[in-house]
Amino acid sequence: MSPGIPLLAVAALAAAGLPGTSGPSAETRICATLDEAVPPGPGGVLLVFFSIECGVCYEELFESRYLVEKGGWPVAVVGVALALRDDLEAFLDKHAWTRPVVLDRRKTLFRQFGVDAVPDRVLLLGREPVYRDDPRLGLEARRKELRRCLSRLYSR
Numbered sequence: 001m002s003p004g005i006p007l008l009a010v011a012a013l014a015a016a017g018l019p020g021t022s023g024p025s026a027e028t029r030i031c032a033t034l035d036e037a038v039p040p041g042p043g044g045v046l047l048v049f050f051s052i053e054c055g056v057c058y059e060e061l062f063e064s065r066y067l068v069e070k071g072g073w074p075v076a077v078v079g080v081a082l083a084l085r086d087d088l089e090a091f092l093d094k095h096a097w098t099r100p101v102v103l104d105r106r107k108t109l110f111r112q113f114g115v116d117a118v119p120d121r122v123l124l125l126g127r128e129p130v131y132r133d134d135p136r137l138g139l140e141a142r143r144k145e146l147r148r149c150l151s152r153l154y155s156r
Contacts, residue, residue: 029092030085030103034127037078037100042126044075044153046146047102049110049120052083052091060119060139065099067147073154075123078102080109123149 031037038045048064050057065077079101081088088103104110113122113129123131123146131149133142 029098029100030088031100032103034078034102034109037102038076040127044073044150045124046075046077047080047109047113047122047124048077049080049113049115049118049122051118052081052087054118056139057119058095060121061097062095063143064121064146067143068150071147071150071154073150075150075154076100080104080115082107082110121146125153 034045034047046064046068048061050061052058061079068075068077077099079097079099081101082104083091085103088101091097092101102109109115113132115122117135119133120135121131121133121142122129130153131146134145137145
């Protein structure tokens with residue numbers, strides 16, 4: 001085996017931000033504002049409002065990331081949480097979440113997008129909402145609606 005292989009593996013782990021490496025820590029993934037998480041621009045942003053204490057929310061957060069990655073859509077997935085910073089850091093490290101999360105303790109984004117309960121998702125183009133989960137639908141129906149919206153917007 002080449003001596004460079006282990007070094008490449010460590011570099012890959014570091015880039016993924018896994019604990020014990022010099023990659024991004026939970027601290028660097030936790031943002032105070034949406035602009036800090038994703039600078040303004042024309043691209044899509046999927047906000048996933050979640051609670052670290054909610055199993056369904058956890059599933060929606062990771063399912064949203066998987067959906068965007070699988071579809072190959074140019075959309076940034078950003079979590080939005082109300083948790084205490086230390087609890088959020090522990091959650092991000094435990095689940096190896098490497099995407100940005102806005103710590104929205106003052107409920108700025110929750111109010112801006114009318115989010116009353118979690119999980120909830122809002123898809124933005126630029127900073128304009130183009131999709132919002134319908135709370136009357138079940139989780140699977142919401143996923144299908146989001147997939148349809150993403151397909152309409154990005155499949156040509």
